[in-house]
Amino acid sequence: LYALLERLLKRWHPRLAKSNIHYSLRAEGDIPAIQGDPNALEQVFVNLISNAVRAMEESGGNLALKLSARSNEREKQMVQVDCADSGCGIPPEVVERIFEPFFTTHPGGTGLGLSLAKQIITAHKGRITLTTQPGMTIFHVILPAAPSEEKQP
Secondary structure, three states, X not given: OHHHHHHHHHHHHHHHHHOOEEEEXXXXXXXXXXXXXXXXXXXXXXXXXXXXXXXXXXXXXXXXXXXEEEEOOOOOEXXXXXXXXXXXXXXXXXXXXXXXXXXXXXXXXXXXXHHHHHHHHHHOOOEEEEEEEOOEEEEEEEEEEOOOOOOOO
């Protein structure tokens, strides 16, 4: 997952630089592999990065992607990716509808990006949530880690 995000950020570098958006990618500790469709997961993070850029392209800002390992309530290994931007934040009335198909606040937008992202994450047995306030939005993507290989004696 780290390599996928690193490739995406390199691809987005020219647009990020043009919009004066500084970015970072970091992993906290050892991040387990995840099992999933790389193309579908790439689409999720393209949508999140694209939305973050749109929120900051007028005045610049910071985009930070952070990976961390965690366990869910059943002690199953999970990987969390936080995608944080320093854009204007999302109003509460929008947060309630943000994952609905065809809901958009962007002129010319289809309203499918975040809806599709949620469908993909759900199909991977994960979840996506967000935290927002003026000047900051963080999308939290949580995906199950791939089953670890059992060691043979």
